[in-house]
Amino acid sequence: MITNNIIGFQLSAKSSERLFSVNPMTLENLEETFIPATEAEVNLAVEKAFKAWRLYRNVSGEERAAFLNEIAKGIEALGDMLVQRMKLETGYPEARILVERNRTVAQLRMFAEEAVQEQWKEISFDAALPDRKPTPRPSLRKTMFPIGPVVVFGASNFPLAYSTAGGDVASALAVGCPVIVKAHDSHLGTNALVAEVIMQAAQKTGMPDGVFSSLNGDGLATGKLLVQHPRTAAVGFTGSQRGGRALFDLGQQREIPIPVFSEMGSVNPIFLLPEKIKEDTNALAAQLAGSMTLSGGQFCTQPGILVALNDDRTDALKLALCEKLNAADDALLLNQGISKSYRNGIAEIKNSLDVKLIFHRESGRDNAVSPALAVVQAQQFLANPKLHREIFGPFSLLVLCQSYKEMSQIAEALEGQLTAAVFMQEVERATALPLIEVLIEKAGRIIVNGVPTGVEVCDSMTHGGPYPATTDNRFTAVGTHATQRWLRPVTFQNFPDGLLINT
Numbered sequence: 355m356i357t358n359n360i361i362g363f364q365l366s367a368k369s370s371e372r373l374f375s376v377n378p379m380t381l382e383n384l385e386e387t388f389i390p391a392t393e394a395e396v397n398l399a400v401e402k403a404f405k406a407w408r409l410y411r412n413v414s415g416e417e418r419a420a421f422l423n424e425i426a427k428g429i430e431a432l433g434d435m436l437v438q439r440m441k442l443e444t445g446y447p448e449a450r451i452l453v454e455r456n457r458t459v460a461q462l463r464m465f466a467e468e469a470v471q472e473q474w475k476e477i478s479f480d481a482a483l484p485d486r487k488p489t490p491r492p493s494l495r496k497t498m499f500p501i502g503p504v505v506v507f508g509a510s511n512f513p514l515a516y517s518t519a520g521g522d523v524a525s526a527l528a529v530g531c532p533v534i535v536k537a538h539d540s541h542l543g544t545n546a547l548v549a550e551v552i553m554q555a556a557q558k559t560g561m562p563d564g565v566f567s568s569l570n571g572d573g574l575a576t577g578k579l580l581v582q583h584p585r586t587a588a589v590g591f592t593g594s595q596r597g598g599r600a601l602f603d604l605g606q607q608r609e610i611p612i613p614v615f616s617e618m619g620s621v622n623p624i625f626l627l628p629e630k631i632k633e634d635t636n637a638l639a640a641q642l643a644g645s646m647t648l649s650g651g652q653f654c655t656q657p658g659i660l661v662a663l664n665d666d667r668t669d670a671l672k673l674a675l676c677e678k679l680n681a682a683d684d685a686l687l688l689n690q691g692i693s694k695s696y697r698n699g700i701a702e703i704k705n706s707l708d709v710k711l712i713f714h715r716e717s718g719r720d721n722a723v724s725p726a727l728a729v730v731q732a733q734q735f736l737a738n739p740k741l742h743r744e745i746f747g748p749f750s751l752l753v754l755c756q757s758y759k760e761m762s763q764i765a766e767a768l769e770g771q772l773t774a775a776v777f778m779q780e781v782e783r784a785t786a787l788p789l790i791e792v793l794i795e796k797a798g799r800i801i802v803n804g805v806p807t808g809v810e811v812c813d814s815m816t817h818g819g820p821y822p823a824t825t826d827n828r829f830t831a832v833g834t835h836a837t838q839r840w841l842r843p844v845t846f847q848n849f850p851d852g853l854l855i856n857t
Contacts, residue, residue, distance in 0.1 A: 373570055375542045378445040378686055381721050388542045390571040396579045402564025403503035403532040404585040409562040411500045411530035418528060419466035421559045425519055426462040428551035429455065436547055440513055443541040445686040450649055458514040461521050461811055464834065465528035474498060474529050474837045482848070492848045498841040500530035501613075502587025505580045507573075507601070508538035508545060509592035510688050511652045516831075517541070518548040518568060521811075522590035522615075525836040527566070531587070535568045536576060540689045545570075573597070581605055581614065588840055589614040592654070592831070594746075595822050602825045615839050616825040617818065619744050620772035620797075621658035622806040625761060625789055629779035630803070631667040636674050638777065642750075643678035645805035647725050650685030651748030652692070655773055655806040658744050661764050664731070664754035672752065675727060676713040684722040685748050692746060696723050699745035708734035709741065709751070723747060732760040736767050758785055765789055770820025770827065771797040773806035796820060798827065 371390050374383035391399070410418075429436065440451045468474060475497045482493035504526040508517035515521065523533050537545035549568035556565050569576060581589055581604040589605060591598050591614065598616030605614035624642070631638060645657050662668040687693040703709050703726070714726040725748040732755040735741050741751060755761045765774075774797040778786040786802075793800050798819035809817055809832050817832035818824045824831075829839045846854055 373539065373542060375443045375540065376689065377442055378688055378690075378721060381690065384442060384543065386543055388537075388546070388570045391569040391576060393579055396569060396571075396576060397583065399534050399564075399567040399569060400503060400505075400580065400583040400585045403534055403567065404564075406532045406562040406564035407500070407502050407530070407587075410532055410565050413530065413561070415469040415472050417559065417561075418469040418530070421555055421561050421565075422462045422466040422469065422524060422527060424555035424559055425524075425552050426459040426466075428555055429459055429462075429514075429519060429548060432547055432551065436544065439543045439547060440541070443544055444513060444688055446649065454512060454514050457811060458519055461515065462519065462524050464811065465524040465837070468525075468834050468837060469528040474834075474841065476843075494845055494847055495849065495854065496843055496845045498529075498838075499844040501840050501842050502531060503534060503585055504531045504840055505534050505536065505586050505589045507536045507577065507589070507591045507593065507597075508541070510538055510540050510692065511649070511654075512592070513538070513541040513544040514548065516592045518545045519552060521832055521836055522592075523552075523566075526590070526840045529837045529840055531840045532562075532565045533567075534580060534586075535566075536573075536580060537568055537570050539573065542570060574600070577601060578604055581612075582608055584608075584610070586612060588612055589616075590831070590839070591616040591618075593618065595619060595744075598825065599822075613839070614825055615829060615831065617654065617772075617831050618822055618824065619654050619746065620770075620819065620823045621742065621744050621768075622655050622771055622773045622775070623659040623661060623765070623768055623793075624657045624775040624777065624805070625765070625786075625793075626660060626662040626668070626671070627776065627778045627782045627785060628663055628665060628667045629782050630777040631662065631671050633779060635667070635670050639671055639674035639678050641805055643675055643682060643725075645807045646727075646750050647679070647682045647685065647748045648807050650687055650723075651725070652685075652688060652746065653807050655809060656746075656748075657775070657806055658750055659742075659768075660750055660752045661732075661755065661761055662752065663758075663761070664756055668752075668754065672712065672727075672729070679713050679725040679727060680715075682725050682748070684717045684719065684724055686719075686722050687747060690721075693721065693723060696745060696747035696749070699747075700726055700749065702740075703728050703745075703749075703751075706741075708738060725749070727752065729754060732756065732764055736763060742767070742769060762788055762792060765792040765796065768796055770823040772817060772819045772823045773797055773799045773801060775801035775804060775806055777803055798823070798830070 815833035
């Protein structure tokens with residue numbers, strides 16, 4: 355059963371507004387109604403989280419791990435009810451939903467292990483040197499300390515893995531930070547189911563009241579209240595550049611600025627060297643088309659720009675890629691806003707004098723879109739920064755270069771990215787190396803002979819990159835090191851063992 359309340363709070367009767375999720379397959383409102391949080395309820399959520407923080411930060415790693423593992427068990431126990439609700443709110447096929455559910459519970463269990471091992475504390479100790487000349491040294495012990503209540507904004511394209519029980523939430527809870535989730539409007543029902551699981555897990559494992567809350571509401575108005583509340587310590591966001599930058603600016607405009615970790619998308623350029631194209635053009639086209647159209651291209655790691663030499667080998671790749679895209683199904687996008695943005699982006703490409711749309715077809719359904727591929731000459735691409743922008747969905751722009759020098763110029767001109775890739779043969783190592791040197795400056799993950807879609811959740815993953823991919827390129831939103839966003843260093847000087855905290 356999907357509850358229609360703000361999880362963890364009794365609703366006031368003051369809010370008369372009602373929210374609905376929309377079925378992207380029919381564009382009709384789903385029957386359940388959800389009530390947005392009032393300003394008083396937002397304030398209550400953050401105040402309760404602050405009080406909980408003063409207790410939760412001292413809860414043992416084993417107890418926090420039990421909490422996270424109980425959440426994972428609860429999500430699994432939802433079974434088909436969760437799967438069917440996600441299908442209604444996203445249009446995703448069941449196989450895609452099951453993959454995301456598995457990733458979500460695996461993340462929770464991974465962070466549970468992190469909570470127990472406590473390597474995130476990064477404890478260092480320098481013993482006192484009372485006899486050191488000319489000045490003694492005091493005893494110094496440094497540890498990382500949980501920063502405080504964290505606000506997380508759910509993502510449209512990952513209702514589980516980047517939302518209510520996703521990586522931001524799990525990593526913050528693992529290190530002692532309470533979380534307030536702002537549910538994404540596109541999957542209010544999925545949020546309600548998962549939020550109820552988290553609340554029940556908190557109660558079952560004896561976590562402090564306020565350790566987790568979930569709020570519905572207007573993205574801008576509710577978001578502003580949450581980010582600018584004086585008790586909020588940090589923010590996690592996954593979504594558009596416009597939304598992420600707005601939240602970042604709100605965080606900096608506070609009397610006491612706070613970190614806002616916005617992951618805002620990327621065009622994830624792929625550089626295709628000619629010997630690699632020649633090796634197996636058809637297989638390469640299939641790999642690229644699969645990455646472009648995976649889940650309707652609705653991944654932040656979807657390859658939006660392809661870069662190659664303007665020669666016969668690339669001509670063959672273009673033909674093969676168009677064939678693969680023609681065989682792909684139309685994409686059902688997650689909501690009307692994403693669909694409108696995609697259609698507008700394709701319309702701009704059609705109207706551009708410098709860009710040629712070489713594959714696109716009219717979709718048979720109003721609420722679905724066709725994959726699309728366009729080409730542009732390198733000099734036109736360099737002269738028009740608008741072409742560097744992401745078109746979220748199953749679209750890629752092929753940039754044709756006259757020389758390797760132009761390929762390097764393209765790499766230099768690109769903004770910050772989550773990923774960048776180079777397809778090459780071993781004989782092209784000398785050509786690839788200068789490109790890779792530049793791409794290291796541009797992206798958080800560099801790939802050789804692979805596509806960017808598919809983000810492994812592990813110690814060595816970096817899911818982040820220079821602006822505008824993220825607002826802080828020193829951190830990752832995926833993998834065990836995601837905990838570092840919710841921590842700050844504290845040094846204890848001349849502390850007797852009985853007084854040491856969190857060490």
